[in-house]
Amino acid sequence: xxxxxxxxxxxxxxxxxxxxxxxxxxxxxxxxxxxxxxxxxxxxxxxxxxxxxxxxxxxxxxxxxxxxxxxxxxxxxxxxxxxxxxxxxxxxxxxxxxxxxxxxxxxxxxxxxxxxxxxxxxxxxxxxxxxxxxxxxxxxxxxxxxxxxxxxxxxxxxxxxxxxxxxxxxxxxxxxxxxxxxxxxxxxxxxxxxxxxxxxxxxxxxxxxxxxxxxxxxxxxxxxxxxxxxxxxxxxxxxxxxxxxxxxxxxxxxxxxxxxxxxxxxxxxxxxxxxxxxxxxxxxxxxxxxxxxxxxxxxxxxxxxxxxxxxxxxxxxxxxxxxxxxxxxxxxxxxxxxxxxxxxxxxxxxxxxxxxxxxxxxxxxxxxxxxxxxxxxxxxxxxxxxxxxxxxxxxxxxxxxxxx
Amino acid sequence: xxxxxxxxxxxxxxxxxxxxxxxxxxxxxxxxxxxxxxxxxxxxxxxxxxxxxxxxxxxxxxxxxxxxxxxxxxxxxxxxxxxxxxxxxxxxxxxxxxxxxxxxxxxxxxxxxxxxxxxxxxxxxxxxxxxxxxxxxxxxxxxxxxxxxxxxxxxxxxxxxxxxxxxxxxxxxxxxxxxxxxxxxxxxxxxxxxxxxxxxxxxxxxxxxxxxxxxxxxxxxxxxxxxxxxxxxxxxxxxxxxxxxxxxxxxxxxxxxxxxxxxxxxxxxxxxxxxxxxxxxxxxxxxxxxxxxxxxxxxxxxxxxxxxxxxxxxxxxxxxxxxxxxxxxxxxxxxxxxxxxxxxxxxxxxxxxxxxxxxxxxxxxxxxxxxxxxxxxxxxxxxxxxxxxxxxxxxxxxxxxxxxxxxxxxxxxxxxxxxxxxxxxxxxxxxxxxxxxxxxxxxxxxxxxxxxxxxxxxxxxxxxxxxxxxxxxxxxxxxxxxxxxxxxxxxxxxxxxxxxxxxxxxxxxxxxxxxxxxxxxxxxxx
Numbered sequence: 001x002x003x004x005x006x007x008x009x010x011x012x013x014x015x016x017x018x019x020x021x022x023x024x025x026x027x028x029x030x031x032x033x034x035x036x037x038x039x040x041x042x043x044x045x046x047x048x049x050x051x052x053x054x055x056x057x058x059x060x061x062x063x064x065x066x067x068x069x070x071x072x073x074x075x076x077x078x079x080x081x082x083x084x085x086x087x088x089x090x091x092x093x094x095x096x097x098x099x100x101x102x103x104x105x106x107x108x109x110x111x112x113x114x115x116x117x118x119x120x121x122x123x124x125x126x127x128x129x130x131x132x133x134x135x136x137x138x139x140x141x142x143x144x145x146x147x148x149x150x151x152x153x154x155x156x157x158x159x160x161x162x163x164x165x166x167x168x169x170x171x172x173x174x175x176x177x178x179x180x181x182x183x184x185x186x187x188x189x190x191x192x193x194x195x196x197x198x199x200x201x202x203x204x205x206x207x208x209x210x211x212x213x214x215x216x217x218x219x220x221x222x223x224x225x226x227x228x229x230x231x232x233x234x235x236x237x238x239x240x241x242x243x244x245x246x247x248x249x250x251x252x253x254x255x256x257x258x259x260x261x262x263x264x265x266x267x268x269x270x271x272x273x274x275x276x277x278x279x280x281x282x283x284x285x286x287x288x289x290x291x292x293x294x295x296x297x298x299x300x301x302x303x304x305x306x307x308x309x310x311x312x313x314x315x316x317x318x319x320x321x322x323x324x325x326x327x328x329x330x331x332x333x334x335x336x337x338x339x340x341x342x343x344x345x346x347x348x349x350x351x352x353x354x355x356x357x358x359x360x361x362x363x364x365x366x367x368x369x370x371x372x373x374x375x376x377x378x379x380x381x382x383x384x385x386x387x388x389x390x391x392x393x394x395x396x397x398x399x400x401x402x403x404x
Numbered sequence: 405x406x407x408x409x410x411x412x413x414x415x416x417x418x419x420x421x422x423x424x425x426x427x428x429x430x431x432x433x434x435x436x437x438x439x440x441x442x443x444x445x446x447x448x449x450x451x452x453x454x455x456x457x458x459x460x461x462x463x464x465x466x467x468x469x470x471x472x473x474x475x476x477x478x479x480x481x482x483x484x485x486x487x488x489x490x491x492x493x494x495x496x497x498x499x500x501x502x503x504x505x506x507x508x509x510x511x512x513x514x515x516x517x518x519x520x521x522x523x524x525x526x527x528x529x530x531x532x533x534x535x536x537x538x539x540x541x542x543x544x545x546x547x548x549x550x551x552x553x554x555x556x557x558x559x560x561x562x563x564x565x566x567x568x569x570x571x572x573x574x575x576x577x578x579x580x581x582x583x584x585x586x587x588x589x590x591x592x593x594x595x596x597x598x599x600x601x602x603x604x605x606x607x608x609x610x611x612x613x614x615x616x617x618x619x620x621x622x623x624x625x626x627x628x629x630x631x632x633x634x635x636x637x638x639x640x641x642x643x644x645x646x647x648x649x650x651x652x653x654x655x656x657x658x659x660x661x662x663x664x665x666x667x668x669x670x671x672x673x674x675x676x677x678x679x680x681x682x683x684x685x686x687x688x689x690x691x692x693x694x695x696x697x698x699x700x701x702x703x704x705x706x707x708x709x710x711x712x713x714x715x716x717x718x719x720x721x722x723x724x725x726x727x728x729x730x731x732x733x734x735x736x737x738x739x740x741x742x743x744x745x746x747x748x749x750x751x752x753x754x755x756x757x758x759x760x761x762x763x764x765x766x767x768x769x770x771x772x773x774x775x776x777x778x779x780x781x782x783x784x785x786x787x788x789x790x791x792x793x794x795x796x797x798x799x800x801x802x803x804x805x806x807x808x809x810x811x812x813x814x815x816x817x818x819x820x821x822x823x824x825x826x827x828x829x830x831x832x833x834x835x836x837x838x839x840x841x842x843x844x845x846x847x848x849x850x851x852x853x854x855x856x857x858x859x860x861x862x863x864x865x866x867x868x869x870x871x872x873x874x875x876x877x878x879x880x881x882x883x884x885x886x887x888x889x890x891x892x893x894x895x896x897x898x899x900x901x902x903x904x905x906x907x908x909x910x911x912x913x914x915x916x917x918x919x920x921x922x923x924x925x926x927x928x929x930x
Contacts, residue, residue, distance in 0.1 A: 171716045249661060
């Protein structure tokens, strides 16, 4: 089910360019970008779906570095309390260069579980959990010996991250959330948050006993698909609306508001931390897939940011979510130049940050009372995008007909 | 006047009788004794003082709730001399039909048993018991070979039985005449028409606020929602069952629903209740029943495949396996037209002293049974509480959906109500569907038998079940079924086969229940 092709083909007035023809819009691979971006001339109106150095946000080791630096800066400028708002990333150390720092932290917290992740791979490949230093010493030896044979292959970077041992469970299962954030520019920072998303469930019940059972801990659908328990009919996902309702009926609306506003905080701060580093080319935009894990205290943690979130649909519902997501992305990118640029909502996207916080239209008060600004975000809320788009485009047409 | 008084006296006597055997009575007694220590209790005015104490400490409220609960559940005796069968089901032909249906089910179960040479019950060896205990929280990971098991019956089998129900006192003849019904149900039961339904469901009217309508994003919460939530919190703090039941007619706020339902069903998790559940769990561990495999199969076929309920698979086993061993459920057979199936210890067939109810709770699960439990997992996470709520929902409501009776909330009445509503208010549609061989009941039956579980989106389903509790009646299921047909009438008029009609009505997951009901009941020109 190729959502991207379907959406692009169905868009009125859009034609697919073959071979070496000139293009106005390119939804490209990151590999194409790496090879071609620097020597491709683009007219002003041309749009491309990645930022040149997006890896500052999406590669785990770079993201950690950027976040740590941003946090220090915040502490200097605004104090410890403000800096603490950046503590949504589990303690992470780059390997092998921060190995000694890691060992120090490891010794301070005996008995906890750590997770080792390759920085560049996705879909859960190469990940494992460990509790003893011995486990990674063995692994170090293994990787070292294989490298001796092939010197021209660079040593793959890993990060060691503190494993969240008390994840929030539903039905005894662990899950993580996939949320979509669209960044139209970094300087100034303009970011949109999509209302829909989903919770991905692990197929097996959560227990800390079986560290070796990688199927329990990794909730990506890609890994789950290889588990012997996996039944494709199960489609182990919940739409975010369902997840939000479930939490509300269990913990009450205030707790849910707090959780979701903490998540807003994650999106904004993570983007701010790479704002100055990412080359903000006006041709570029990027649709990120954020992976969030909730723990039992209802605190959200950032697991990672994906520059190329999967657009393959695993079910009919998934297909509709992803096609709507892509359609609305194209509406925001606005190749057709229909928008005024002052919109706060386009379809399922709400403008979350526009070089500063964006307030909600109805001026809702801050329920949590914690001084988090009430952003114009509606994650997991009703997404009546078709109706909104109709009204939006109708009023835009009206404005065009009667120029001031 | 005298008749009413003696009726009332009879009712009071019955309720007192019932409550005397309950835990509440013991607690009240204990509280009364303990209160003698209190300074405000004086010997001269002992009775009044203790009553006053009960009022202040909330015990009177608990007693009120218990009485209200009894009134809601038990039918009022029609006549002091009426035999117990009349309490179960006053009409003889209905009783007979239910009896023969039960015999069929039991026969089917026994033959499956013989075919597969599996005993109806067996004690588990110690090793197996230990294993099951370890796996208690993740029974879903078990993949026993269930291929040889078949569900004992499916809703459509039951529908065929209902279609063939006839009242022997009502001579229709085999030929169609003005007096035969155009629908599938051919028994003359009294069902409400729209004016009567409007009166019955008056709180759903257009002038009253509703959750499910007036809490949508366009409506500012100050208009209705905020005040409604505030009232809900007050009702909960007062712990008044009757008030909660009245309140919930306009829907329950998400955050308050779990507590409100528990209050209406008069469920409080006492240590005895938790112990009782643990005892049931022990029974499951020690003995294996044939129905367990049926339950496993049902869960795997239905709830596990559902996009939303799959997460709660383990809870479903924990509830349903215990449910089938719960002999307290046998109590509901006093007012149900059904009777628990009997089985005999091996070799003692026919000897009453060796008869046991099988399964111990007398309820043989059918295909889709687990869907009664699945939506409750959304609200209750503690197994014993979840269990209590489900059990109470079953003995108050769900049992009526799969037994043959003349009760207004029984499935037969619901079917007839549905068909009558459709026929009366959408005659063109009804006639068209009938002509193309797509009798509407054939499509809506499965919705009603499952109380729409698995067909509606969960939040909509919970809003619907709010009203079932609020009105203490299942009639709303038939009204909703008719409203769905009315909503899709335009598309249905264009279909030319049963399969096409099924396709139009295959996906109800986007429907908003309350607006549909309001339009059908209050905004349609009658």
